[in-house]
Amino acid sequence: MLRYHRNISLHFDTFFPQPKAGTSIFTRNSRLNLHSGLSSLHSLKLSSGKYKLQLKSRVPSKKLQHPYALAARQDYPQNADLPRQYSKREKKPFPIPIVELRRAARARAKNRSGQPRRPVPPPKRGLLVKNLIPVAYDVLNARITLINNLKKLWKVVPVHACVFCNEIHVGPVGHRFKSCKGPDSAFRKGLHEWTNAALEDILLQVEAYHLFDRLGKRIRHDERFSIPRIPAVTELCIQAGVEIPEFPTKRRRKPIIRIGRKEFIDADESDLPDPDPPVPLKPILTEIPDSEIVAPSNEEETVLLAEETLQVWEKMRGGARRLMMMYPVRVCGYCPEVHVGPSGHKAQNCGAFKHQQRNGQHGWQAAVLDDLIPPRYVWHVPDVNGPPLRREFKSFYGQAPAVVEICVQAGAAAPEQYKPTMRLDVGIPTSIREAEMVV
Numbered sequence: 315m316l317r318y319h320r321n322i323s324l325h326f327d328t329f330f331p332q333p334k335a336g337t338s339i340f341t342r343n344s345r346l347n348l349h350s351g352l353s354s355l356h357s358l359k360l361s362s363g364k365y366k367l368q369l370k371s372r373v374p375s376k377k378l379q380h381p382y383a384l385a386a387r388q389d390y391p392q393n394a395d396l397p398r399q400y401s402k403r404e405k406k407p408f409p410i411p412i413v414e415l416r417r418a419a420r421a422r423a424k425n426r427s428g429q430p431r432r433p434v435p436p437p438k439r440g441l442l443v444k445n446l447i448p449v450a451y452d453v454l455n456a457r458i459t460l461i462n463n464l465k466k467l468w469k470v471v472p473v474h475a476c477v478f479c480n481e482i483h484v485g486p487v488g489h490r491f492k493s494c495k496g497p498d499s500a501f502r503k504g505l506h507e508w509t510n511a512a513l514e515d516i517l518l519q520v521e522a523y524h525l526f527d528r529l530g531k532r533i534r535h536d537e538r539f540s541i542p543r544i545p546a547v548t549e550l551c552i553q554a555g556v557e558i559p560e561f562p563t564k565r566r567r568k569p570i571i572r573i574g575r576k577e578f579i580d581a582d583e584s585d586l587p588d589p590d591p592p593v594p595l596k597p598i599l600t601e602i603p604d605s606e607i608v609a610p611s612n613e614e615e616t617v618l619l620a621e622e623t624l625q626v627w628e629k630m631r632g633g634a635r636r637l638m639m640m641y642p643v644r645v646c647g648y649c650p651e652v653h654v655g656p657s658g659h660k661a662q663n664c665g666a667f668k669h670q671q672r673n674g675q676h677g678w679q680a681a682v683l684d685d686l687i688p689p690r691y692v693w694h695v696p697d698v699n700g701p702p703l704r705r706e707f708k709s710f711y712g713q714a715p716a717v718v719e720i721c722v723q724a725g726a727a728a729p730e731q732y733k734p735t736m737r738l739d740v741g742i743p744t745s746i747r748e749a750e751m752v753v
Contacts, residue, residue: 394734396713397691403667405647409682435640438656439569440529440580443640447555451596453633454551456626458599463623464516464720465602469609470616471720475511482515483508484719485695489703516716518688522546522654523661527564528553529578533659546643546686547634549654554637557592565592613725620724627717628729635683645681652685653678689715694736698723706746712737 400406408415426432436443474488475481478496483489483506492504521543523533533541544561552563567589568581610616644658645651648666653659653676662674691713693703703711714722714736722728728736743749 393737393740396735397689405677406645406679409680436569437528437641440566441569442555442565446637446640447595449633449636450551450554450556451594451598453630453637454548454556455596455599456630456633457545457547458601459626460623460630460717461513461517462599462602462607463619463626464513464717465604465607466609466619467616467623467720467724469607471723473511473516473716473720474508475515476506477509478502478507480515481506482511482690482692482716484692484716484723485698485702487702489693489705491693491703491705491708516690516720518690520546520650520652520686520688522549522652523659524549524561524563525553525655526562528655529570530564532657533661535660535662538659538661538663546652546654547630550634550637550641550643550686553641553654555595556598557594558598559592562592565589617725620721620726624718624721624726624729627721631683631687634686638681638683638686643681643686644678645685646676647679648672648677650685651676652681690717691735692716692719694719695723696738696742707743707749710737710740710742710749712740 471484472486474483474485476488476494476496478499479494481493488506488508490505494502494504494506522545523538524542524544525533542561548556548558548561552558552561566580566583567586568583570578571581572578610619641654642656644653644655646658646664646666648669649664651664658676658678660675664672664674664676692715694712694714695703696711712735714728714732718729718732728738743752
């Protein structure tokens with residue numbers, strides 16, 4: 315009888331004591347059979363991580379007659395929980411709890427007593443971080459390349475979107491899960507009504523206000539329609555040093571002079587030579603119009619395009635993470651509004667739960683990478699050419715970001731960091747009776 319494991323875990327301490335540091339290391343491909351009771355290690359072949367076995371000889375004790383100790387370790391978890399979906403009535407958790415922030419602040423105040431003050435980072439003084447300017451150009455070009463490649467992969471990999479809710483599905487046929495929460499979902503018993511998806515369904519367009527001076531005054535409520543809004547990733551790249559003529563920004567060549575906690579004046583730059591006109595450090599790519607998109611001609615070209623798309627996806631997210639470490643990004647704790655800058659704007663346009671009590675003001679907090687670039691998780695299809703997903707086996711299926719799922723169905727290899735949530739090592743039952751016997 316086949317056994318399907320949702321979370322396979324090996325507890326070697328029950329049978330063998332923990333080894334001390336140091337000895338021979340055997341990978342999961344090792345064929346060494348130390349004892350017949352270790353035949354269960356054959357199940358490790360289904361794992362997505364890398365296992366290492368430590369072997370060390372010991373003097374056998376009275377209670378334990380096995381002279382060997384065995385321990386297992388893997389780099390990635392075998393199966394990870396799916397990302398939690400927060401309710402509209404819940405506030406987003408802080409990236410770092412308030413208690414930890416206060417404890418770290420007290421520790422910093424205690425350690426820096428009697429020591430010279432640390433230098434202020436360049437962005438807080440109105441300057442740019444020179445070594446991050448090429449990273450900003452790479453992130454912007456990676457975003458444009460990602461959009462162009464997704465438009466080409468659309469011709470090969472079908473993507474569906476629900477008419478009534480914001481759920482999407484990647485695959486030839488939409489799933490039959492009763493998870494629709496849109497209008498009149500009770501009459502449809504929670505079933506989705508699928509149609510063709512658009513680019514905005516896969517890459518959520520998170521927009522932010524463009525700031526001419528990132529250290530200037532905060533945007534007022536009456537200025538919310540006079541200031542342009544652009545993609546938040548583009549605004550982050552502009553503040554990090556990217557020059558776009560359509561969106562000018564103020565560049566300082568000398569650090570600002572603080573005259574108060576929230577007040578400052580610009581340093582005198584009259585003794586410096588006239589600045590050169592802003593010229594892009596690298597050429598900026600442009601998006602291809604939909605009418606000029608050409609689908610891949612063969613399977614090999616499709617696989618290469620999918621692999622390139624995965625590379626630019628990771629390049630964009632990795633570069634944006636580096637930029638966010640120096641250039642702060644804020645997000646509302648109640649709604650998806652994002653602001654790129656040291657402090658959030660004052661526009662009272664928050665329409666989340668109980669916004670009347672806050673007079674429509676946002677509850678700003680530090681943003682994480684998924685707030686700036688939402689991964690947009692979708693259900694992973696184990697076999698594109700096989701039967702469609704069944705709602706009786708919903709607990710056996712995994713999830714992956716929509717971009718990753720499109721590339722995997724196009725022929726690219728699944729990245730290691732996404733395998734735990736995709737549940738590639740979980741067997742899919744063939745019948746309901748078989749699913750009921752899962753351990």
